[in-house]
Amino acid sequence: MEALVLAALAALAALAWLVPRWRLRRALAQPFAPQWLAIIERNVGQYHGMGQEQRGELVRLVQQFLLQKKFVGCAGLEVTDEMRVTIAAQACLLLMGRPTKVFRALHTILVYPGAFLVPRRQVDAAGVVHEERQDLLGESWGDGRVILSWDHVRRWDNEVPHGQNVVLHEFAHQLDSESGSNNGAPWLGARERYRRWSEVLGRNFESLRADAWYGQHSVLDHYGANSPAEFFAVATESFFEQPYRLAARHPDLFDEFVAYFRVDPRAWFPSPLAEEPHAPGVVYGQWH
Structure with missing residues (x-):
């Protein structure tokens, strides 16, 4: 009798695992809605420079993202398909070409209409704690949430x-x-790759810190000088948004x-005739 109970529990566990896969297969088998495309x-400006295979890959990733992730509007915002598809497609650029799950730890995207206020606690040199509130454009949390300002997502869509x-x-940050x-x-994916990664990113991080300290122009936003985590996030932005400039100035x-x-990503953009001026720095949230 105990064996039968254990077998039944095992079957239920297997079914619980298979149902999401079945739902995913069904979702991927559906034609992608023309209005979403x-x-x-x-x-998503990068989409125009992709070949048919890469376009298909991005669409499949977006379909999976929309199936598995929940969007929540905040401060009275009603989340629309425009918001959901735009955010999903931009996020899924980071997954193309890589055999990985679609942000496996992420379950919810909170969307505010504009920059949002968050409480911050700062401790000064004298040990005094100061409570303050800070305007942010986005935050990524370790509990499976990402918070975004739709105004700033939309502001940068498909511009230069x-x-x-x-x-x-x-x-x-989620990656x-x-x-x-x-x-x-x-x-x-392999332990031996971390030595090279540490050397290259560490060297470029210190270079950005020096640029920020002396107020020198850089293809990388000075916000990345705050920490190695912020450096990776800022460098990722430049990699997908300005690949020619990043390759020229930081080839390693x-x-x-x-x-x-x-x-x-250079394959997705025309070769630049001249460099565009660097946009002013922005304020993101710290990793939580």
């Missing part, structure tokens, strides 16, 4: 790439955390990212 074409994209930034900690070193960093992301 129009949103990607309108709001300038290396800053709040969706790419916050979802880069970073897959290694078990948010420290600028995502899961690389660019090569390391090509090996990790398994795509070369």
Whole structure:
């Protein structure tokens, strides 16, 4: 009798595992809604430079993302298909070419209409605690949530790439955390790869810190000088938004990212005739 009970429990566990797979297969078998494709074409500039195979891959990733992740509107915002598909497509750029789950730890995306206020506790040199509130464009949390300002997601859709994209930034933090900690070193698949990663990103991180200290222009936003985790997120933005400039100014960093992301975004953009001016810095949230 006990054996039968155990067998039944095992069958139920197997069924619980298979149902999501079955739902996913059914979702991927459905034609992609033309209105959703129009949103990607309108709001994801990289899509236009992709070949048919890569376009199909991005669409499949978006379908899976929309099936598995929950969107919640905040501060009275009603989440629309425009928001859901735009955010999903930009986030899924980070997954193309890589055999990985679709942000396995993520379950919810909170969307605010604009920059949102969050409480912050700061301790000064004298040990005095100061309570303050800070305007942020996005945050990525270790409990499976990403928070975004729709105004800033939309502001950068399909404009002239300038290396800053709040969706790419916050979802880069999600990738970073897959290694078990948010420290600028995502899961690389093999232990021996971490030495090279540490050397290259560490050297470029220190270079950015020097640029930020002396107020020198950089293709990487100075916000990345705050920590290795923020450096990885900022560099990811530049990799997907301004690949030619990043490759020219940080070739070793660019090569390391090509090996990790398994795509070369230069193929998605025309070769630049001249560099665009760097946009002013922005404020994201710290990893939580």
